[in-house]
Amino acid sequence: MTSLMPLTTVFPGLVWLMAALALVQGLRRAALWRVGAAAPVAWLDGLVKLPKRYLVDVHHVVARDPYASRMHAVVAGGLLAASILTALAILPPIAGFRPYWFVVALAFGVTAVGSLLVGARRYPAKQKRLSAGRFQILPFLLVAYAVGGTATALLLAFGIGGVFAPLALALAAAGGLGLAFEVRHGPMRHAAAGALHLVAHPRPGRFEGRPDTALQPLDLDAPRLGSEMPADFTWNRLLSYDACVSCGRCEIACPAFAAGQPLNPKRLIQDLVAGLSPAEPAYAGNPYPGGRPAQGERGALAGLIGPDARIHPDTLWSCTTCRACVEECPMMIEHVDAVVSLRRHQTLERGALPEKAVGPVTELRQSGDPGGRPLSARTDFAAGVDLPVMADRQQAEVLLWLGEGAYDLRYGRSLRALIRLLREAGVDFAVLGAEERDTGDLARRLGDEATFQALARENIATLQNYRFERIVTADPHALHALRNEYPAMGGRYTVIHHTAFLLELIRAGKLNPVRLPDLSVTYHDPCYLARYNGETEAPRAVLDAIGVSRSEMARSGKRAMCCGGGGGAPVSDIPGERRIPDIRMAQAAETGAGIVAVACPSCTAMLEGVTGRTSEIRDIAELLLQAVEAGR
Amino acid sequence: MTIVVLLSAGRHPVSGAPVLPRMEAQAIRIAASLGEAVGLHAGPDAEAVREALGLGLTRIEHIALPEGLDPVPALSARLAALAPDLVLAGRRSQGGAESGVVPYALAEALDLLLIPDVVAVSGGADTLTLDQSLGRGALRRVSVRGPVLATVHPDAAAPHAYAFGKARRGAVELVGAAATGVDVPQAIVEERPYRRRPKLVKGAPTGGSAAERLKAATGEGGSAAKGRLLVEPDPEEAAREILAHLRQIGVLAGPTKSNS
Amino acid sequence: MTRPRRDPRAERASIQVAGEARPRFDRTARRTGSGRPRRDPRAERAGQRVAAEARPRYDLSQTVRFDAAVITEAQPKAAAAASPKILVLDDPAFLVAVVPDAPGGRLSSHDRQVLGAARALAGREGGVAILTLGACEGVGPAGADRWLPLDAVEGYDPATQAARVAAALTALAPRHILFPESLDGGDLARRVAVRMGEPLFTNAEVVAANGLVRPAKGRRVEQRIAPGLLSTVAPDAVAEYGGPPREARPLPVEAEAPTQGSKRIVSAARVPADPATVPLALAEFVASAGNGITDLDTFRQVVAALRATPGASRVLCDAGLMPRHTQVGASGTVLAATCYFALGISGAPQHLQGVAGCEHVVAVNTDLHAAMIERAGLAIVQDAQAVMPALLKLLVQEAQGTGDETA
Known part of the structure; x- marks a missing residue:
């Protein structure tokens, strides 16, 4: 072989061949993405920002598992460096420069070390959250390529030929071509799809440091609503699912998976991947709890959801839309968008809502409240409390948005505490009273975009009649809808959560709480405040201002676990082995705190509903009121 | 089999928004389980009944009828033309007078067999089996021959969810206007906001002072009952008390009734 | 608020001893007339006195027991047993007809409430006539002055039944006809209404001579109307008749009974609710x-x-x-x-x-x-x-x- 062509040409040639093979395999896969719907993509902007997105945003997530971070840095960095350096050696001047090959050998050596780190995660026994399947051969391919490459480079560096060279080269070729071949269906697809996904991400706002979490409005005049089959997703969504590395971080974070409900976000994404092509190898990770073998047709035009299709409807309705999976995903995949898109088709086109959710959604559509209660009863919780109504005042500094929690007996206590605090601080506020409708959050998460848009239009029309500077709400779900989702419907408001507003009042000296060091408190972050809006500090600052002894749960802040109350999950009520709020309360109990502080009506209701709990559930407003009143 | 579901313009009991009455939505579900059905509505406009398209009907026939006119002549004329095997209606309308007389008037006009308060229908064009609610889950299973008009009871299966996409695709066809008609007899002299009246309490004296009736009410039952409390009784005594109490309420048959 | 207003004239008329030239009144009947024994404060007080003490001491908790006893005694049956005197109305100025469900030949409490409503409409001069399909017990104590027992229809044939009732009612020509707004009663009322071509006022929650009131438009409004020919009465809205038993004089049925014609109902069978499986x-x-x-x-x-x-x-x-x-x-x-x-x-x-x-x-x-x-x-x-x-x-x-x- 060397007699026909020098090793210095064959070795770089191998890398070029690998690149070509990878390109062919990648293009074969990419052809499938093209069945997806069109999507606007800022290509140039994405390409320019790719390094930053990878090195900052992706790294930020990957680094939560330090071993994985180091492993990936070494193996990916080494692989890229070694391959590029070798490829450059196709130029004769470089190829002839022997010290250059030392550098190449070093790069391959680093890759080899990384390959061993990759292997250590999977052998002798793989970590539980990882998928097996083709990923199990990845360490061998990497080791073959890296060791073969190291040996070849060293032979070139020392100028030794002979029988060793073909052997080393063959090893490198086996590993390298194997890796390149795997770009279509195997582990190396993540590299190609992942990089392209970072360029063409459907939510570029995520990388600009602001939470880009609003669901995208659906055109209700579109010929087909929501996603029924893979072809209904936009092409860059299909691409994003191909980026999945099956690392299983999402399944660890998923509250429904922990509760034994039939949802596993990794499996869901892999089902979307597998649904695209019959050639996709079998899934080899943890199944949906309550296991159900994958069945149904595959292909771009095959239905994805159904009792006999790949994804059972219960899987879809188990999701609490808490975004924990999205927060944990190192590949920046948007699981919740996929779930909502699939739900939209089920609800809007097929009327296939889960049985128990039909009532609330119907009432929401017909009467503007999921319980079918009169809108005027929303202020019943404040009987005996002077509650200014916008219709009488026409304007106020602060519009207090009460939300659905106002109907709840328990949550009425929290709202009364908040109202007393606002009075104490002399805030000029008013409520909409009987004019306030549900924000439509529940309908939207359950896929009923038509009802959401109708409610949003009505609320926006109501809000247009009054003058106010800001909307304050104690309901993070309402906050998210008003702040992030109403702008697309034409309503732009400054919306602030009550914890942030109370902190402002404390800092301005309008509220003077005393310190309550005897209370031991742990704060449970609401998903729609922490993850959807990135607000984790204000509630904690309020708690610190009243001097309680505060402890943190193992999962807190943006990585907190859901209470199970979002995304319509309580009304869908898909049975599992455990209940999500029970799990969360057990986590709270581990801190030993006597009080679990909450800042959301859904969390209050879900956590209050835990039987046999030892700690009290108190809204931050209730705790602050206690501190303020103690100071009088 | 030709199935017609009679649709009316209802109002939501709380919000007053125009909606399809729930029992008609349930009727659509029953109809959908038997075959293709067509909706029939007589009224000024079909906006409120359009909702039925999202619940399983694909076609609604609309007879334009000015407000306040009796819909029975127009409906019976159209029904006579359609000659359906099964006509389904809600047992009461929703949001109007809620007297539920229209199905009876139609059955009389068309000499149709009327089976009221149906919760389920099965069978084919020849013989239909209708399950009629007798309250509290008890049923009367009625087999009938020939065309039948059935009114649907609220205990029927809950309506299917509304599908916006289906509603978008369905069609409302204007099938003629009844320009002339008979006015609905208007004998109502007075209408005012509803005042909730206390329900009679069983076992309370019919006359008696307010205080006595209150005492009877709170002593016997009601959500604000101040009940009897036995702390740590003997289990046998507790059992006797429970059985005596259940018999007093009337949910448990007396011991002498068995084995006679 | 559900208690019908007292009508002193009617009360007086009800205790008039019949068949005497000079009006005489039996005032002892009054007690049962109002359905409850009169309180005797002295006796109550005496009952509360703690025995064997020189200084009077009273156990005030005893009152509760006394009242409780009053309530349990005030059952309609007990009242009926106590006063066997039957009220006879010989020549009613008009009739108010009631068509009860009477499941199993017994008046339901809803039926008795409708009779109570009919009594309220009949007032002093009118009589209450009850039409039953088949035998029925206890119609007199429930407040019926007249009784038309019609032949029951065999099997489930509501249309024939309605035809029979309508024929009998037409012959009887009462001023008002009341039905219970129950599953069967409501069905019968509507069939009779369309047969007679008369409007039907349904689900009345208030029944009085000066007007009937029913909820409408999803209970957002109530409609008031002067009592018409046909009405149905809502359950648990009107008090039962609490007066002395009435005569329930059988009336001959003059209308010819329509025969069962329709053979369109092939079969009908009751499926009782099984408590183990009922939703x-x-x-x-x-x-x-x-x-x-x-x-x-x-x-x-x-x-x-x-x-x-x-x-x-x-x-x-x-x-x-x-x-x-x-x-x-x-x-x-x-x-x-x-x-x-x-x-x-x-x-x-x-x-x-x-x-x-x-x-x-x-x-x-x-x-x-x-x-x-x-x-x-x-x-x-x-x-x-x-x-x-x-x-x-x-x-x-x-x-x-x-x-x-x-x-």
């Missing part, structure tokens, strides 16, 4: 197990022996010990039962929402401070595990005991 939302009597129950086999036996419908708290359903469809509460089934029997259920707020519509609650729980104990009409602070076998034993004993007596 929880429709069940009359629900016995429910909670966290305090560990022995679910015994629980199932108790439920079967009580002929109740089984329910469960969320915890048991989550644990898979009871099927999901038995779950009672906001996230399970919201009940409309007459009685809810809670065994070992403390009563979480979501659970209590599910039983809010139950008329009676019986609770057995170890925790005195449980919300369910608070809610219950009969609350027993005891281990439900211990009470269940005792209940079973007692029920078995009763069954055997009565078996011996009748044997």
Whole structure:
């Protein structure tokens, strides 16, 4: 072989061949993405920002598992460096420069070390959250390529030929071509799809440091609503699912998976991947709890959801839309968008809502409240409390948005505490009273975009009649809808959560709480405040201002676990082995705190509903009121 | 089999928004389980009944009828033309007078067999089996021959969810206007906001002072009952008390009734 | 507010001793006329006096017992037994007809309420006529002056039945006709209305000579109308007749009875509700197990022996010990039962929402401070595990005991 062509040409040639093979395999896969719907993509902007997105945003997530971070840095960095350096050696001047090959050998050596780190995660026994399947051969391919490459480079560096060279080269070729071949269906697809996904991400706002979490409005005049089959997703969504590395971080974070409900976000994404092509190898990770073998047709035009299709409807309705999976995903995949898109088709086109959710959604559509209660009863919780109504005042500094929690007996206590605090601080506020409708959050998460848009239009029309500077709400779900989702419907408001507003009042000296060091408190972050809006500090600052002894749960802040109350999950009520709020309360109990502080009506209701709990559930407003009143 | 579901313009009991009455939505579900059905509505406009398209009907026939006119002549004329095997209606309308007389008037006009308060229908064009609610889950299973008009009871299966996409695709066809008609007899002299009246309490004296009736009410039952409390009784005594109490309420048959 | 206004004239007329030239009144009848014995403050006071003490001392808690006794005595049957005097109305100025359901030949409480309403419409001069299909007991004490027993229709044939009733009513020509707004009564009323071509005022919640009132437009408004020919009366809205028994003089039926014509109903059979399988939302009597129950086999036996419908708290359903469809509460089934029997259920707020519509609650729980104990009409602070076998034993004993007596 060397007699026909020098090793210095064959070795770089191998890398070029690998690149070509990878390109062919990648293009074969990419052809499938093209069945997806069109999507606007800022290509140039994405390409320019790719390094930053990878090195900052992706790294930020990957680094939560330090071993994985180091492993990936070494193996990916080494692989890229070694391959590029070798490829450059196709130029004769470089190829002839022997010290250059030392550098190449070093790069391959680093890759080899990384390959061993990759292997250590999977052998002798793989970590539980990882998928097996083709990923199990990845360490061998990497080791073959890296060791073969190291040996070849060293032979070139020392100028030794002979029988060793073909052997080393063959090893490198086996590993390298194997890796390149795997770009279509195997582990190396993540590299190609992942990089392209970072360029063409459907939510570029995520990388600009602001939470880009609003669901995208659906055109209700579109010929087909929501996603029924893979072809209904936009092409860059299909691409994003191909980026999945099956690392299983999402399944660890998923509250429904922990509760034994039939949802596993990794499996869901892999089902979307597998649904695209019959050639996709079998899934080899943890199944949906309550296991159900994958069945149904595959292909771009095959239905994805159904009792006999790949994804059972219960899987879809188990999701609490808490975004924990999205927060944990190192590949920046948007699981919740996929779930909502699939739900939209089920609800809007097929009327296939889960049985128990039909009532609330119907009432929401017909009467503007999921319980079918009169809108005027929303202020019943404040009987005996002077509650200014916008219709009488026409304007106020602060519009207090009460939300659905106002109907709840328990949550009425929290709202009364908040109202007393606002009075104490002399805030000029008013409520909409009987004019306030549900924000439509529940309908939207359950896929009923038509009802959401109708409610949003009505609320926006109501809000247009009054003058106010800001909307304050104690309901993070309402906050998210008003702040992030109403702008697309034409309503732009400054919306602030009550914890942030109370902190402002404390800092301005309008509220003077005393310190309550005897209370031991742990704060449970609401998903729609922490993850959807990135607000984790204000509630904690309020708690610190009243001097309680505060402890943190193992999962807190943006990585907190859901209470199970979002995304319509309580009304869908898909049975599992455990209940999500029970799990969360057990986590709270581990801190030993006597009080679990909450800042959301859904969390209050879900956590209050835990039987046999030892700690009290108190809204931050209730705790602050206690501190303020103690100071009088 | 030709199935017609009679649709009316209802109002939501709380919000007053125009909606399809729930029992008609349930009727659509029953109809959908038997075959293709067509909706029939007589009224000024079909906006409120359009909702039925999202619940399983694909076609609604609309007879334009000015407000306040009796819909029975127009409906019976159209029904006579359609000659359906099964006509389904809600047992009461929703949001109007809620007297539920229209199905009876139609059955009389068309000499149709009327089976009221149906919760389920099965069978084919020849013989239909209708399950009629007798309250509290008890049923009367009625087999009938020939065309039948059935009114649907609220205990029927809950309506299917509304599908916006289906509603978008369905069609409302204007099938003629009844320009002339008979006015609905208007004998109502007075209408005012509803005042909730206390329900009679069983076992309370019919006359008696307010205080006595209150005492009877709170002593016997009601959500604000101040009940009897036995702390740590003997289990046998507790059992006797429970059985005596259940018999007093009337949910448990007396011991002498068995084995006679 | 539901009590009909007192009509002193009518009361006086009702105690007039019949068949005498000079008006004479039997004032002793007055007591039963108002349905309750008159209070005797002196006697009550004397009853409260603690015996064997020189200085008078009174146990004021005794009052409660006295009142309770009054209530239990005020059953209509007891009143009927006490005064056998039958009121006779010879020549009524007009008739108010009532067509009751009378299931099984007995007036239901709803039927009696309709008779009470008819009595209110009849006033002093009018008479109440009752039309029954087949035999019926106790129509006189319930307030009927006249009685038309029609022949019952064989099998289920509501159209023929309505034709018969309509023919008889046309012949009788009453001023008003009242039906109960029940499943059967409401059906019959509408059939009769379209047959007679008369408007029907349905679901009246107030029945008085000066007007009938019914809810309309989803209970957002009420409509008032002067009493017309045909009306139906809502359940539990009008008081039963509480006066002395009336004559219930049989009237000959002059109308010819239409024969059964339609053969369109092939068959009709009653399917009684099986308490074990009836949907929880429709069940009359629900016995429910909670966290305090560990022995679910015994629980199932108790439920079967009580002929109740089984329910469960969320915890048991989550644990898979009871099927999901038995779950009672906001996230399970919201009940409309007459009685809810809670065994070992403390009563979480979501659970209590599910039983809010139950008329009676019986609770057995170890925790005195449980919300369910608070809610219950009969609350027993005891281990439900211990009470269940005792209940079973007692029920078995009763069954055997009565078996011996009748044997």
